[in-house]
Amino acid sequence: MAATIKWWQQAVVYQVYPRSFQDTNHDGIGDLKGITAHLDYLQQLGVDVIWLNPIYRSPNDDNGYDISDYQQIAAEFGTMADFDDLLTAAHDHGIKVIMDLVVNHTSDEHPWFQQSRQSRDNQYRDFYFWRSGKGADQPNNWESAFGGSAWTYDEQTQQYYLHTFSTKQPDLNWENPALRTAIYQMMTWWLEKGVDGFRMDVINQISKLPGLPDGPLKPHSQYGDARVTNGPHVHEFLQEMNRRVLSRFDIMTVGETHDVTPADARKYAGNDRHELDMVFEFQHLRLDNSQHGFGKWSIRKTPLVALKQVINDWQTGLAGQAWNSLFWNNHDTPRAVSRFGDDRPMYRVRSAKMLATCLHLLQGTPYIYQGEELGMTDAHFTDLDSYRDIETLNAYRDLVTDRHLLTHADMMARLAASSRDNSRTPMQWNATENAGFSDAQPWIKVNPNYQQINAEAALADPDSVWYYYQQLIKLRHHYPIVTLGTFKLLLADDTQVFMYERHWQGQTWLIACNFTSETISRPLHQYLTADAKCLLSNYDDHQTDTLRPYEAWVYQLA
CATH class of the missing domain: 3.20.20.80 (Glycosidases)
Structure with a gap:
């Protein structure tokens, strides 16, 4: 750090x-x-x-x-x-x-898009992705994250526009310098007003693969695919954004970045990269995804050993080089x-x-x-009419109504979970x-x-x-140790306990968490010093070698 x-x-x-x-x-x-x-x-x-x-x-x-x-x-x-x-x-x-x-996309009611669809030579045409189909077909085989084709045909100019989300969310073409300048001007306007930073929605999708080639998968394997994420110019765009806007203000930035690894994060948020301050990763949120091709629509529980491994990878992979969210x-x-x-x-x-x-x-x-x-x-x-989310309703239509892959009861259980x-x-x-x-x-x-x-x-x-x-x-x-301390995972293969240490300037904290509803025994005393002090616990009293249901404690060691 x-x-x-x-x-x-x-x-x-x-x-x-x-x-x-x-x-x-x-x-x-x-x-x-x-x-x-x-x-x-x-x-x-x-x-x-x-x-x-x-x-x-x-x-x-x-x-x-x-x-x-x-x-x-x-x-x-x-x-x-x-x-x-x-x-x-x-x-x-x-x-x-x-x-x-x-800024990966706008509404189709944004003035830029309204201008863009007026004619093929409109000055805003290249703010978006417009393509002719192959015969009567769409330009490529991409599917939207919300279901259906990622292309919608527009009668006025007889071309298709790209929307990797809803049909009403056309993707912006960041290859266009005029588009980037317009976005930077808008960001500067908010920062000069006094806002303290930005959380950037699907920001690692702003650079698509050149030529928008066909691919075997949806554009997002639950929002992640190499054709639309971590593209060839994304770091160039973000460094330009930092140079022209972000570096001029004392702010914080966090990017929503699906389909990234710690190595990717060190590029997006590395201490010397001049891009973002941190990113949201989603590896730990995909561990309970369906194993039968239904993606996020799952009723599985997250396996603790895998969860610990992902967190360990991010804690150690970014230590001293980038910052975690x-x-x-x-x-x-x-x-x-x-x-x-x-x-x-x-x-x-x-x-x-x-x-x-x-x-x-x-x-x-x-x-x-x-x-x-x-x-x-x-x-x-318990009833479909209670839901409002477009992703939820589209998934029900796709998996139940259209393709009959799941029953109503099965899908309702999956919606209730996901x-x-x-x-x-x-x-x-x-x-x-x-x-x-x-x-x-x-x-x-x-x-x-x-x-x-x-x-x-x-x-x-x-x-x-x-x-x-x-x-x-x-x-x-x-306590500075919470911000500055290094991380060390303990009991990596334990299927019930998440335990780790934090270290800083000769200080050590030990954190133990029981992720189950069972009372379990572990020889945890061996990690404690004689004068260890309990700083926090979710039980009034405890024995260090016994963890009751969902018990957690934090010890400060000498």
Whole structure:
């Protein structure tokens, strides 16, 4: 790691999904004023940064990831004045704000695309990928990540445009210098306004293989394929972006980079690379994917030994050379406690605390997804009409309705385990109607367990998941070893226990986590010194050689 510690290396980031955080204008959709209203809550928790999912003008084909105007606020979220108020208030609370940057694609309603489709010689034509088909066929055999062809025919100019996601999300052509300049101008505008950085959506897809060749797979093996990820010019583009925009501001950047290895990450976020500050990797989120060709639509549990190996590879592979991002869940994944822990009532709190312990004491910048600090669970929807996510509904149509590969019951079980809507249900503030999120019908159903799991109850309970997260954040802020220490995995082949050490300037911390609902025995005392001090545990008392269900503890050694 570089000798100088950057502010974002010591920070804890809280991800806000604005649509589901807090509604103040009575339309069932969260808004910017709702975020401002809860800044005291976030400050009390101790977070340093909030990351906002897209709040730009959008027709919402993909919940805001289809942007029609990068410099306007979507009406359902409020106004630019509301955003300016939020930014000022957040800074007054000592909290920085980073925006979601979506520049692999726009909405088909963006003025650039509207101009692009007017004629083949329009000045914006090459902002996108337009191709003629082979006879009556599409230009190549690519399929969209959301199902169906990645090409849509446009009658006006009698060519196809590329969309590796929805038909309403045409891909931008980064080979065009004019397009890059327009994007850099837009980014500069936000940074001059005072935002503190960007989370960059599918940023390693901005360079496609020249010629857009045919291939045997979808463009994304769950968002990852060499034809659209880690392309030949991606590092050239990001270094240009850094030179022309990012390096001029004291900000943080994190790239969403599917299909990357630690070696790739050292290129995207290496200390001397002048590209990004860190990336999100997804290897640890693919370990439970279906083994029968259904990708993310799986009901498998993540195997612990494989999970430990992936985390070890990233902790050791980036040590001293690049920086890790740490997360269990986000707006595109199931809830952490349901996926990696145990959301049954008798184990939910313990396992949520265990998962937090395991993650937050690794080296890197931790990301908390809204409600994670409460131990919010998957929605467990039982009817298809409850889902809103385009990826979920398209997958059901593809696997059940069109190809008859799965039964309705089987697919509903897979959606309950893997749908993005699991993390998008409204934030559970209290036990009143709609969990205190809105006094109108919410845009998506509230999880019915909100009367037991909510922020008001958590703040009234000193033993809650919320206060445990607060303690973990304080440890990170107080002890340099959490930021600076090296990582050493222990018991690599143990199928039940995740144990590791952190080392820094003669200090050692030992972290042990039981990932099961069983009480297990291990000779853990052999790793402890005589005067070892327990800094944190999710049980009031414990014996070092016995780990009860989902038990976790942190020891500081002499």
